[in-house]
């Protein structure tokens with residue numbers, strides 16, 4: 158039998174190794190496709206339900222593999238020998254799964270796959286042509302295997318169980334051959350998540366979200382950095398971002414361990430009232446009465462409208478916005494200390510500055526580890542330590558996908574070793590956003606030097622403003638951002654229904 162009752166919670170859980178294995182083990186062990194991924198946030202990394210996470214942890218997998226214990230895709234780990242990423246359960250020395258007996262349904266199914274059809278209206282079962290064995294297998298054998306699997310998926314309770322985990326259903330892939338539709342599962346998913354298709358945010362969706370941002374009229378030189386698709390996408394390895402079209406507006410949802418929330422107000426050309434009402438209704442359905450149902454990153458121009466609609470607005474940390482020419486010049490008494498540190502760095506060090514290349518990833522990774530150790534050695538509080546750990550997955554995405562995301566990077570080498578890196582991108586034609594800056598703290602003035610060079614380059618390319626994001630409530634970060642004399646602090650609010658916060 159495919160499912161069994163979990164005595165603790167009474168819900169159905171998948172039994173380990175319950176699905177028949179189609180590809181012979183001997184073939185699997187020689188293959189170099191499964192369990193390895195090109196990017197840290199690959200949409201194809203396996204998804205584990207809550208029960209499967211418990212089994213995997215019992216089987217010896219580390220807790221850090223799962224950003225959300227209630228169900229999540231695994232956090233991939235870098236291949237120390239190369240540029241790609243492994244499933245954390247994959248043993249590269251033996252090419253074996255360390256938790257084979259406890260591997261999740263997602264892996265048991267492969268090389269079959271659950272995915273949406275091209276129109277994203279029906280869930281289908283297909284077989285993946287990326288699996289070399291499937292390209293040699295006889296079509297009638299594949300069909301027989303798929304029939305057995307479909308019979309198991311069709312058992313009472315299974316569709317409902319799968320429907321509770323929308324991430325088990327992959328996006329349409331052209332190289333997956335469709336075998337059959339799964340109407341019961343499609344219905345179960347719509348029953349749980351609403352009639353409009355819920356899409357996992359992927360790289361291909363960024364232009365669509367960017368168009369909706371442009372239509373919203375909320376993007377301008379003095380807008381919050383959150384009004385860009387990349388800002389959210391880089392956290393996609395840690396949180397799960399989803400989008401849905403509601404009443405003609407794009408609604409960007411984030412799924413955190415605490416529950417679901419809107420990462421931005423609905424984005425579109427019209428009024429936000431109707432789409433916001435629908436989105437909040439869905440959040441209530443998904444979160445119950447939890448106060449986690451909220452709208453993040455509300456700009457000041459939407460505050461009166463949201464108050465009129467019955468929302469309570471709570472201020473969050475504002476973004477720091479600077480005049481770009483101030484930071485490029487560092488002129489006058491008020492920038493005396495930063496200027497002195499830049500001069501000291503230039504005087505004392507022999508260094509090279511170059512554009513970030515994909516091959517710099519290992520050097521950047523080593524620097525991030527050193528930098529985290531330095532920060533923790535300085536007595537960082539537990540919240541700061543948690544932010545550092547969370548940031549690792551975002552950095553992996555930036556290193557791996559900088560070019561595709563339109564993010565530009567610079568690295569500084571001292572004696573051949575990468576000692577600093579920074580990444581940023583254009584929020585508008587005149588506002589450059591400094592997304593990240595990491596420097597070896599043992600070189601005085603390096604951070605100030607790199608920040609000034611970034612601003613000088615941005616000015617040369619037309620920047621009027623530099624957005625340096627918020628201070629995450631970290632006192633040290635706040636002091637250093639204030640010391641650069643922002644031209645303005647861009648207000649940011651969180652909105653929740655009155656009576657729900």
Ligand code: SF4
Nearest residue numbers: 192244246247254264
């Ligand atoms: S859980 Fe095991 S089978 Fe699944 S991707 Fe990871 S290593 Fe491979």
